[in-house]
Amino acid sequence: MTTLQQPVVVVGGGPAGLMAATVLAEAGCRVDLFEAMSSPGRKLLVAGRGGFNLTHSAPLPEFLDRYGAHREWFARVLARFSPADLRRWLEDMGIETHVGTSGRVFPVTASAADLLRSWLARLDRAGVTIHTGHRWLDLTADRELLLGRADGTQKRLAAAGGVLALGGASWPKTGSDGRWTTILARHNVALVPFAPANCGFEAAWSQTLIDRFAGAPLKNLALSTSSGRSTVGELVITRYGVEGGGIYPLTPVLREELAVKGRAVLFLDLKRDLSEAEILSRLLRPRGKNSLANFLRKQLRLEGPVYSLLRECCPPPAFNDPVGLAARIKRLPIILTGIRPLAEAISSAGGIAMAEVDASGMLRRLPGVFVAGEMLAWEAPTGGFLLQAAFSTGYSAACGLLDWLSRPVPCSA
Ligand SMILES: Cc1cc2nc3c(=O)[nH]c(=O)nc-3n(C[C@H](O)[C@H](O)[C@H](O)COP(=O)(O)OP(=O)(O)OC[C@H]3O[C@@H](n4cnc5c(N)ncnc54)[C@H](O)[C@@H]3O)c2cc1C
Structure with a gap:
């Protein structure tokens, strides 16, 4: 039996x-x-x-596309608390934001620590009691929360209702360790296994490439996969392979390809501003006494890490044939091994299967x-x-809980 004398828990x-x-x-x-x-707030920091x-300025339809198969679910969630609402809400707390050239929204001057400090002060003013060092262990048969303290003691708590917001499973040292999955599995909640998202991939680079260019950024690339997904961005050569904002949107497709075939191919367009025909016409110009490296630098500004990557990933017959080379410059295959x-x-895929929740995020x-x-x-x-x-689902879950408790809901959708 729940009463409103009981607290709600988060x-x-x-x-x-x-x-x-x-x-x-x-x-x-x-x-x-x-x-x-x-x-x-450790992961936020x-x-x-x-x-x-903090968010992105893309028009809503484009914004929602980023959630793939769960676009419609997010359409309802973002209708309750949109990117514009988030910016206004942050401004209310003294955190001004601006749109960067990429369309991303950043705080003007505030750091994550400033944001967290203002937020905790707001929660304090609203009367929220924060109990740190308390790990949720289970939900008992009589629907009480079982909590474990750092000193090994446990306590039970009856609540009118609650919101669980336990994070994914990347960066476990921030507390987002995914250990809660065993608890929900005991309650028959269907889970999708965790997998890395927005992450690096492995490639078997030569020692020379690693020694000379590990850490080097490759800018203004078009990146694509065998299945035709493509994006534009930057890639960083690392000791183990590649990393960076350019490859992150392709993570789901590359992860799937690796799972099925044991390897995946990432294609790079090293000269996205030139057509293959234009590249070929430049490659066919007289080379004179220039080495091929010098010639490529002068004709196509291919040098440094881009040139070395081309050398590394283009088989010698194609490298020495203008037609083959032009084709590789436009579509250089990088074999990803892991x-x-x-x-x-940066984040994880997987967790509670979306079919387990209703439109507000209540576990069925x-x-x-x-x-x-x-x-x-x-x-x-x-x-x-x-x-x-994270902001919008937290907002929407709270609205859902208020509605479930028959309390006035501050949000309309
Ligand atoms: C390096 C890095 C950079 C990032 N940069 C960005 C960025 O620029 N923009 C962006 O949009 N996102 C970014 N992210 C992702 C973003 O930080 C996360 O998506 C976001 O923090 C998720 O919020 P959450 O509240 O769902 O979970 P979390 O922030 O993971 O919070 C979950 C909390 O639950 C606690 N917890 C877990 N289990 C229990 C338990 N059993 N009992 C009690 N408490 C528990 C954890 O300690 C943690 O504090 C970045 C992430 C990383 C790692």
Whole structure:
């Protein structure tokens, strides 16, 4: 039996959980938030170390395309809390944002630590009690929350309802370790195995390429897969293979190809501003006494890491034949031999199967228990689509819980 004297609980202090707690507390609920680590928001702070993309300015239809098969589910979630709502909400907390040249949305000056500090102050003002060092262990038969403390003791808590926002399984040292899957599996919630998303891939580079160019960026490439998926972006040569924003949107396709065939092929267009015919006509110009390296530098500005990669991945007969070389410059095959470990990935694919939740994120098998953020089995590329999903699903789950508790819901969709 639930009563509104009982608190509502949020478990997980990442952006999805913090957002759910904010909405619930500001709607008048007594909120207890439990976080396994000694402080909340650790992955958010890690995200803030690089380019901190909070969301993206793409028009909504294009934005929603980034969620692939789960586009329609996200259409409902983003209708409740859109990228524009997020920017206004951040502004309310004193975090101004701007749109970068890539369309990504960044804070103007604030760091992730500034954002987290303002947010925790807002939660404090709204009366949310944050219990750090509390790991959710189970839901008992009488629907109480079983929590384990860092000192080994346990406590039980009756709640009117709750939001779980336990994250995915990449960067486990931030607390997002995916250990919660065993708990939900015990409750017969269907799970999709975790897999790395937005991650690096392995390639068997020569020692020479590694020694000379590990860490070198390759800019303005068109990247594509055997199945025809393509994107434009930057790639970094690493000691183990390749990494970078250009390959992240292709992760699902390359991961699948690796799983089926044991290897995957990434095709690079090294000169996307020139047609193959134009490249060929330049290659057919008289070479004089120039070495091929010098000639390629002068005619096509192919030099440094791009030239070495071309050398490495183009078989000698094609390299020495202008027609073959022009074709490879436009479509250089890079053989990928593996995917980097989940612990290193920016995000994870997998988690709770989307069929297990309703439109607000309530678990069909556990009424009153809502889930949000990266623990759900959707995936999206970097560029702000991950954090937007965490914020919006946290918001939507909180609205769903308010509705379930027959409390006024601040959001319309
Ligand atoms: C290096 C890096 C850079 C990134 N950059 C960006 C970026 O620029 N833009 C972007 O959109 N996204 C970025 N991301 C991704 C983004 O940070 C995540 O998608 C987002 O943090 C997910 O939010 P979440 O609330 O779902 O989960 P998390 O942030 O993972 O939070 C989950 C929380 O639940 C807690 N928890 C787990 N299990 C339990 C338990 N049993 N009991 C209690 N608590 C538990 C964890 O300790 C954690 O605090 C980046 C990620 C990384 C690693």
